[in-house]
Amino acid sequence: MSSKVTLVGAGLVGSLLSIFLAKKGQQVEVFERRPDFRKIGAVGGRSINLALSDRGWRALKEAGIEQTIKDIALPMYGRMMHDTEGELTFQPYGKENQAIYSVSRAVLNEALMDVAEKKHGVKFNFNQSCENIDLKDIEATFENNEDKDNNERETIKSDVIIGADGAFSAVRGHMQRMPLFNYTQYYLPHGYKELHIPANEDGSHRLAPDALHIWPRHSFMLIALPNTDGSFTCTLFLPFESDKGNKEAFENLNTDKEIMNFFETHFADVIPIMPTLLEDFKQNPTSSLVTIRCSPWAYKSNVCLIGDASHAIVPFYGQGMNAGFEDCFYFNEFMKKQLEKNGSIDWKKMFEDFQDERIPNANAIADLAIQNFIEMRDRVADPEFLLRKKIEAKLHEKFPTRWIPQYTMVTFSHLPYSYALNTGKKQEQIMNEIMKKENIENNWENLDWEEIVAKLDN
Structure with missing residues (x-):
């Protein structure tokens, strides 16, 4: 019936x-x-x-x-990090050919x-x-x-x-x-504004089209996702209001000069590929999260x-x-x-x-x-964070069913979100201990992998 x-x-x-x-x-x-x-x-x-x-x-x-x-949809195989000098670092999301799709x-x-x-x-x-x-x-x-x-x-x-x-x-x-x-309901103190990178004249992408591009700047960031027409949809995440530790905020970006100074300081490499930057910034709404x-x-x-x-x-x-x-x-x-x-x-x-x-x-x-959010804007460019990811990737490679990185659990599995959250907390505690080891940046490949994964099972 x-x-x-x-x-x-x-x-x-x-x-x-x-x-x-x-x-x-x-x-x-x-x-x-x-x-x-x-x-x-x-x-x-x-x-x-x-x-x-x-x-x-x-x-x-x-x-x-x-x-x-x-x-x-377009596959994105990892994060492409852009530093303030325009240097690029690629961080794959998972194993070979694992991707999320921009749509x-x-x-x-x-x-x-x-x-x-x-x-x-x-x-x-x-x-x-x-x-x-x-x-x-x-x-x-x-x-x-x-x-x-x-x-x-x-x-x-x-x-x-x-x-x-x-x-x-x-x-x-x-x-x-x-x-x-x-x-x-809980609002982040950050808002977001959409921006745009158009395609090249021949319809090709101006950035690598198989990655999610991130410009992490600690308290704020810019991201760009590819479109099938060769363009990128970009989003600026920035505090609404400035505070004592950081003056960068939407409330301080009102004139053409203020907007351009902000981008020249923090995202200089996008200016040449965003011909409508000022127009988009002023016309598109600033939305809440x-x-x-x-x-x-x-x-x-x-x-x-x-x-x-x-x-x-x-x-x-x-x-x-x-x-x-x-x-x-x-x-x-x-x-x-x-x-x-x-x-x-x-x-x-x-x-x-x-x-x-x-x-x-x-x-x-x-x-x-x-x-x-904290990871994306603050940690992804940090050398210690990158080493943690290397160690976790090695654990997952050696013990694919016993140690699954939290991002993999959330993005590339159907495990309950609650399981991913709780297991991720255990993993973080274990990784915090590992990162305290003396000279870990040089000795990490000699870790006792079985001992580490056994702690997760306890």
């Missing part, structure tokens, strides 16, 4: 989830407050490139659209909607703002925001409402009024949250989209179990299983993402 499902939000997670729901025979209809992205050529002003890794690919494969997305948010979103709509018959409704959710009667009220003079409202009755409407979810906003609903946690994610058998609506994270592990897609994968797995067991879906039990599986792991990747 199929259920009528109202899905709020046609972003990446909502569009992918609609495919899973439709493939399981559910009557799914999607409502999105923004216009049809495919007609306006952008996704709500947020076109930061995303990094698809194993968790995301598993969900796309299960949905039957892996190859469709591979055609619009445009807008292009990916359009591809997912096309598959949902054309292959699976999902109906999308755009310019529909969610104005009210009746949790008990399972009703959602939407207002047409396309015509300001005629804000027509419609109330939709459903069997299930799912909120996939992002970090500032309207569905979650109504759930927050429930007793015993827990919610926190928020971590959102909540519980429960569901109300009875009526309403459930998924993706950023339930666990928005900062982008520094490249796992925001991957975690959301992994939500969809597990949502689908629990639907599958219900259908195999009962022939229909017990939504209350399904929601309980789903949030029991996902909430601890969503909290773990939120912690990991903030932790990785």
Whole structure:
């Protein structure tokens, strides 16, 4: 027996989830407050490139659209570090041929909607703002925001409402009024601004296209991800306000001179390849970075949250989209179990299983993402950090199943995020002891590898 499902939000997670729901025979209809992205050529002003890794690919494969997305993605095999002198250092992400994939948010979103709509018959409704959710009667009220003079409202009755409407979810906003609903939000003192490196005249990339480029500068950094058209999407992460130890902040970059002085001092090598630097810096918005946690994610058998609506994270592990897609994968797995067991879906039990599986792991990747921000901006260019990575790589080579680097666990495996977080803490303690050894930079290859990995097993 199929259920009528109202899905709020046609972003990446909502569009992918609609495919899973439709493939399981559910009557799914999607409502999105923004216009049809495919007609306006952008996704709500947020076109930061995303990094698809194993968790995301598993969900796309299960949905039957892996190859469709591979055609619009570029592999990145490691970090290319740029120092202040323009010198380059390459740090591979994993073993040979392991890569994360750069993909445009807008292009990916359009591809997912096309598959949902054309292959699976999902109906999308755009310019529909969610104005009210009746949790008990399972009703959602939407207002047409396309015509300001005629804000027509419609109330939709459903069997299930799912909120996939992002970090500032309207569905979650109504759930927050429930007793015993827990919610926190935490803003980093840093913001971000998108910049652009165009392709060469012949369409080729101006930087190596098979790496994620990072300019780490301790309290701030610049990153660049390749696009299939030869360009790079760049993001500057910088504090909003200056403090005693550091004057570099968005609040101090107001005039052309201030902006150019900042880049000449810290990112001189990008100036020749960013012809629209000043224009982009002044025109593109400065956005904030928020971590959102909540519980429960569901109300009875009526309403459930998924993706950023339930666990928005900062982008520094490249796992925001991957975690959301992994939500969809597990949502689908629990639907599958219900259908195999009962022939229909017990939504209350399904929601309980789903949030029991996902909430601890969503909290773990939120912690990991903030932790990785510190690593990316402060540590990746540090010689001691690079030696630690060499030692860890050797341990992984000798004991591939007993010592798995935390980055590998998060990015190139399906191990729970909570396991990666807790195991990473143990590894860090062990590595701290190793790094204290006398003359370790010269003697590291003579370490007792079996003794080290045995400590992890204890």
